[in-house]
Amino acid sequence: MTTTVAAYAAPGAKAPLERTTIERRTVGEHDVLIDIHFAGICHSDIHQARAGWGDAIFPMVPGHEIAGIVAAVGSGVSKFQVGDRVGVGCMVDSCGECAPCRNGQEQHCVRGNIPTYNGVGKDGEPTYGGYSKQIVVTESFVVRIPESLPLDVAAPLLCAGITTYSPLKRWGAGPGKKVAVIGLGGLGHMAVKIAHALGAEVTVLSQSLRKKDDGLKLGADHYxxxxxxxxxEDLAGSFDVILSTVSAPLNFGAYLGLLKTGGALVNVGAPEEPISLNLFSLLGGSKILAGSMIGGIAETQEMLDFCAEHGLGAEIELIEASRINEAYERVDNSDVRYRFVIDTATI
Structure with missing residues (x-):
C-alpha cells in the first residue's frame, strides 16, 4: 500500500513546476515517515529539473534540503520517535556494504548512492524529493536537527551546509589558515559562516563588491x-585553501595562482559546461585541485551539531510553493540572499 501526497513536480525538462500528487511507500520496519515543514531550493534542483546535467527522470519532484517532524516510525526503528525534529539531505539510501559506506562515506557508495530525487530506489521506483508534504526514508539516512536550530534556517544546511563544511574540515580550515570562498551565494554564504566559526581568516572572492557588506557581516575578514x-596580482600566493562554490566555469589557472605552495583549490560547484586547465598552473608550487561532494551521514550530523553550537543557520527567503518557478528564475539571476526555502504548508 502507498500514501498519496501533495507535491510540486517538473513534468518534463525545462517545464514549469506544477502542483500534483505522488505516492509514498508504506512505512517499513526501518523507515521513518516525516511531515516536511520546509524544503530549500538548491541550484542543483534547477540543473536537474532542466536536465542540465544529462538524463533525468520525469515527472521530477526536486528538493534535498528537507526539515520536518517525525510522524511515524517502523517497528525496528531505534534512533527516532514521533515528534523528533529531523532532516534529510541529498541521499536516502546506499548499498551499506562497500568500503566507502562502511567508512561513513555513503555519498561515494561504489554501487551508487540513491539520491533523494531523480533516482531509483531499491524497490525499483523513482525517488521524489522534498517539494512535498511527506517523505519516507530509512532511519539510517535521517539526521537529527538540534533544538536550537529553527527548522526553516536548518533546511538548507542539509545540502549547502554539509557541502561546504566537509571540504573545509578536510582541508584544515581553522586558526592560522587563510581561506578564500569564491562566490557569495547559497553555498558561499554558508562557507563563509562555517570557515569563520572554524577560526580561519576568511576572504570572499566575488565578481563585484555588490554584496561586500553582507559578506563582512556573515564573517568574512576581507572581500x-x-x-x-x-x-x-595583490592576492597572489595568499591562501591555504580556496573553496569554489559557483556553478559556472572559471579560469582555474588564475585562481590557482592565489594559493600558497601546497595549497588546495577545492571545487564544490557543478557547472554544466566542461572546463579547460593548463597543468603548469598546478605544477608550480605543487598546487592541489580537488573536488568534494556533500558528506556522509555521520559527518552531516556533526555539521548540524557544529552549526547549532555556533548559532549558524542559512540566510533565507521563505516563500509559498506557488512561487517556486519565480524562485528558479531569481536564482538564475543571482537575486536571492541567500537561499529560498519553501513553506511546505502551502503545497
Missing part, C-alpha cells in the same frame, strides 16, 4: 572583486 585584475 575582493574578481572583475578587478589587480585582485589576482
Amino acid at each position: 575582493y572583486a574578481t572583475s578587478d585584475r589587480e585582485t589576482f
Whole structure:
C-alpha cells in the first residue's frame, strides 16, 4: 500500500513546476515517515529539473534540503520517535556494504548512492524529493536537527551546509589558515559562516563588491572583486585553501595562482559546461585541485551539531510553493540572499 501526497513536480525538462500528487511507500520496519515543514531550493534542483546535467527522470519532484517532524516510525526503528525534529539531505539510501559506506562515506557508495530525487530506489521506483508534504526514508539516512536550530534556517544546511563544511574540515580550515570562498551565494554564504566559526581568516572572492557588506557581516575578514585584475596580482600566493562554490566555469589557472605552495583549490560547484586547465598552473608550487561532494551521514550530523553550537543557520527567503518557478528564475539571476526555502504548508 502507498500514501498519496501533495507535491510540486517538473513534468518534463525545462517545464514549469506544477502542483500534483505522488505516492509514498508504506512505512517499513526501518523507515521513518516525516511531515516536511520546509524544503530549500538548491541550484542543483534547477540543473536537474532542466536536465542540465544529462538524463533525468520525469515527472521530477526536486528538493534535498528537507526539515520536518517525525510522524511515524517502523517497528525496528531505534534512533527516532514521533515528534523528533529531523532532516534529510541529498541521499536516502546506499548499498551499506562497500568500503566507502562502511567508512561513513555513503555519498561515494561504489554501487551508487540513491539520491533523494531523480533516482531509483531499491524497490525499483523513482525517488521524489522534498517539494512535498511527506517523505519516507530509512532511519539510517535521517539526521537529527538540534533544538536550537529553527527548522526553516536548518533546511538548507542539509545540502549547502554539509557541502561546504566537509571540504573545509578536510582541508584544515581553522586558526592560522587563510581561506578564500569564491562566490557569495547559497553555498558561499554558508562557507563563509562555517570557515569563520572554524577560526580561519576568511576572504570572499566575488565578481563585484555588490554584496561586500553582507559578506563582512556573515564573517568574512576581507572581500575582493574578481572583475578587478589587480585582485589576482595583490592576492597572489595568499591562501591555504580556496573553496569554489559557483556553478559556472572559471579560469582555474588564475585562481590557482592565489594559493600558497601546497595549497588546495577545492571545487564544490557543478557547472554544466566542461572546463579547460593548463597543468603548469598546478605544477608550480605543487598546487592541489580537488573536488568534494556533500558528506556522509555521520559527518552531516556533526555539521548540524557544529552549526547549532555556533548559532549558524542559512540566510533565507521563505516563500509559498506557488512561487517556486519565480524562485528558479531569481536564482538564475543571482537575486536571492541567500537561499529560498519553501513553506511546505502551502503545497
